[in-house]
Amino acid sequence: MPSVQDAVVLDYGAVRLPDEPAERAEFLQRRGSDFDVAVTSGKVGVGPELMRALPALRAVVNFGVGYDATDISQARERGIAVSNTPEVLNDCVADTALALYLDVLRRISAADRYVRAGQWATAGNFPLATKASGKRVGILGLGRIGRVIARRLEGFDCTISYHNRRPVAEVPYEYCTSRVDLALQSDVLIIAAAGGPDSVKLVGPEVIEALGPSGYLINVARGSVVDEEALVAALLTGQLAGAGLDVFDDEPKVPHDLLALDNVVLLPHLGSGTHETRAAMAELTLANLKQYVTTGNLVTPVC
Known part of the structure; x- marks a missing residue:
């Protein structure tokens, strides 16, 4: 969601992962160890290969109630905290x-x-x-x-x-x-x-x-x-x-x-697709990020 992307860049200096495969691979090889938090969507997640390419990763903050696109098994093994946005949708x-x-x-x-x-x-x-x-x-x-x-x-x-x-x-x-x-x-x-x-x-x-x-x-x-x-x-x-x-x-x-x-x-996967609910999801995503950066804990952890 643009408001979430803008906020994580403005407030935390976040860097967007390149979309193009070759560019992404080069970026991860060069800078993968720089990041300890990933902010993503439930549809995209942090899969097994990406998670392995982020050796310093400590938290995955998901925009969405679903987190099946994230490698929860590897996250548990490595002690990586994962959040989602339950209830609001x-x-x-x-x-x-x-x-x-x-x-x-x-x-x-x-x-x-x-x-x-x-x-x-x-x-x-x-x-x-x-x-x-x-x-x-x-x-x-x-x-x-x-x-x-x-x-x-x-x-x-x-x-x-x-x-x-x-x-x-x-x-x-x-x-x-x-x-x-x-x-x-x-x-x-x-x-x-x-x-x-x-x-x-x-x-x-x-x-x-x-x-x-x-x-x-x-x-x-x-x-x-x-x-x-x-x-x-x-x-x-x-x-x-x-x-x-x-x-x-x-x-x-x-x-x-x-x-x-x-x-x-x-329907084109629009279950939570209203202005009100997406705003609430954005608010909870950013609250999870802020809480983790501030205290090391998540507001709505799944693991």
């Missing part, structure tokens, strides 16, 4: 999940395209959609964001169940012991699980098959959490009724086959 990501939920089931974007193409006047009424209220909704990942999504869906009289590694205390929702069981009893499966190596392809063919041809999938987590090839195949063959996707496996690339499907809503 819960509302907007949950709002995005709800927007995708309503859009996919009620076919809002498809109906908009229908009107714009002049088909209402030439082809008659738009085809019927699916009722959004009263559905059985499964949430994969009932963390901070998952719980906010669930509270919003309560207002639509939805029956909510969830799956986590372990049950969450003091929530009124049914816990499912497996992802397949969750999908079997859901009309809509919403993915809000954390990214990272432990969650790669959590939603694979068996979960998609359990969700079934009348089921819908919403993903506001990470593209890597879903077996994208299996998802595309299910949507093309009618094994799923539809999907709402804010994230993809190889962003910004989107599977070409999805572009022509009217039962799929595609």
